[in-house]
Amino acid sequence: MDHTQSIIDRQPYGRFHRKLFLLSSGGPFLDGFILSIIGVAIAGADEDLGLTTFLEGMVGAAALVGVLVGGVVFGWLTDRVGRQAMYTIHLVVLVVASALSLGVTEAWQLIALRFVAGLAVGADHTIATALLSEWLPSNRRGRTMGALVAMWFVGASTAYFVGYVVASSGGDGAWRWMLASATVPGVLLLLGRLGTPESPRWLLSHNRPEDAREAINTAFGRYPTDAELTQLSESEPPQSARLSELFKGGYLGRTLFAGGFWMCQVAPAFAIWTFYPVILGEYGFEDGNTALLWSVVVSLVTLAGCLPAIRWVDTYGRRPVIIWTFVGVAVSLAMLGLFPGMAAALAITMFVINALSLGGGNILQYIYPTELFPTHIRASAMGVASSISRIGAAAGTYLLPLGLDTIGLGPSMLVGAGIAAVGTAMCVAWAPETKGKPLHESAAVGPRPTAPETVKVP
Structure with missing residues (x-):
């Protein structure tokens, strides 16, 4: 029996996979929506709640801390x-949490609700990515997990558009409706996910072979044979989940890599996305609602950068895609930093290159953490990597306006270029190639568990 191709890897990509992808993509969509809509709503909240500069920062950072x-x-x-x-x-x-935004009357209430919403978003990073990756055949895993990341930018673009429409219509308390609007996709996603089968890989890793049989039948419309279930169980021996495993042995380096490259991607990216109106103003563009439209355009360009990379990770591989997209980010930010007085058209060209490169590289954020760790710690690894990245996102978002005030636009962009250069070096040194490998092979470190730990199929 071929021990590299399980029943999951041999299953053609079909209706169940497409439905699971659609339902799982709702998490990144809501992440992009919730983290972006606050940038539009904060002006109205500031006016109604009388936010100080400190409280504005707390409102902006609360969801990021919740995600962490x-x-x-x-x-x-x-x-x-x-x-x-x-x-x-x-x-x-x-x-x-989103619905309660309609009743906010104090700053602390808004901060608390943003934190709770961030908790839920952070949870979905780990849950949906682990479940989806464990159901996908190896030949479709890269592009499908990459497409999952692309939905973040769909959510962000939708948030900017919703914010623009609501802001243009005016009305007292419009910002509350902006924040509460996440309730609609949240309810639809909740209803759609009811009845989704459990991961058979997780069930086998917890010594539940009969439940794994039922899950596979629910998904694929047939029960696995004893031989097929035994084959899958041999790659998923029962093991307990210990968070400490991520920080010792062979997995420590993988944890540092997964969180490190993700942090180097989002630290400059979140700062630029959050303050696009300010940055574009430095290059001679209008602010206000026009800046919101530019934010939509930039989000869509970043999404466009995801599309070819979704294919490239399965054709050229994960390693070249992540390295060369980091190079694109570093070069574009370096040009913006070295020539801050460049013509507006050239500045936009650099921002487009930056956005395309970011989009292409960001699709690895859900691919590497799910492929480099085994089932019993996969969600934990995704959560830790995501949390490390949010430290960078929060730091970049907090420090960029200070940098613009103290060292100026050019040096601030050069700092971002330096972070991208560190990410490039990290990927050259550590990025593995996992293209086409079954999950148990890409996640393996050291010797396989001994035979007595294998699930015995009745």
Whole structure:
């Protein structure tokens, strides 16, 4: 029997996979929507709630801190109690937190609700990515997980568009409706996810072969044979989830790589996305609602950068895509930093190159963490990597306006270029090639577990 191609890897990409992708992509969509809509709503909240500069920063950072905490906590919990159990519970929290935004009257209430919404988003990073990757055949895993990341930019673009429409229509408390609008996709996603089968890989890693049989039948319309289930179980021996595994042995380097490259991507990216109106103003563009439209355009260009890279990770490989997209980000930011007085048309060209490169590289954010760690710690690894990245995102978002005030536009862009250069060096040194490998092979470090630990199929 071929021990590299399980029943999951041999299954043609079909209706079940497409549905699971659609439902899983709702998480990145909501992530992009929730983290972007606050940039539009903050002006109205400032006027109604009388926010100080400190409180504005707290409102902006609350969701990022929530994502950081949610990734670690719910990643570990998802590895312990299962993907299916967590696949819908956290969405209830997100829907309630979004709906309660309509009743905000104090700054602390807004900060608390943004933090709770961030917790739910951080949870979904770990839950949906682990579940989807564990159901995908190896020959479609790269492009499908990459497309999952692309939905972040769809959510961000939608948020800017919704914000532009609501802001243009005016009205008292319009910002509350902007924040509460996440309730609609949240409810639809919650209803759609009901009844999704558990990951058979997770079930086998918890010594539940009969439940794995039922899950495979629910997904593919047939029960696996004893030989097929035995083959899959040999790659998923029962093991307990220990968060400490991520920080020792062969997995320590993988944890540092997964979180490190992700942080180097988002630290300059989130700062630029958050303050695009300010930055574009430095290059001679208008602010106000026109800047919101530019933000939509930039999000769509970043999304466009995702599309060819989704194919390239399965044709050229993960390693060349992540290295060369980092180079594109570093070069474009260096040009913006070295020549801050460049013509507006040339500045836009550099921002387009930057956005295309960011989009292409960002699709690896969900691919590498799910491929480099085994089932029993996969969600935990995703959560830790996501949380490390949010440290960079929060730092970049906080420091960019200070940099613009103290060292100026050019040096601030050069700092971003330097971070991208560090990411390039990190990927040249550490990025592995996992294209086409079954999950148990790409995640393997050291010797395989001994035969007695293998699930015995009745």
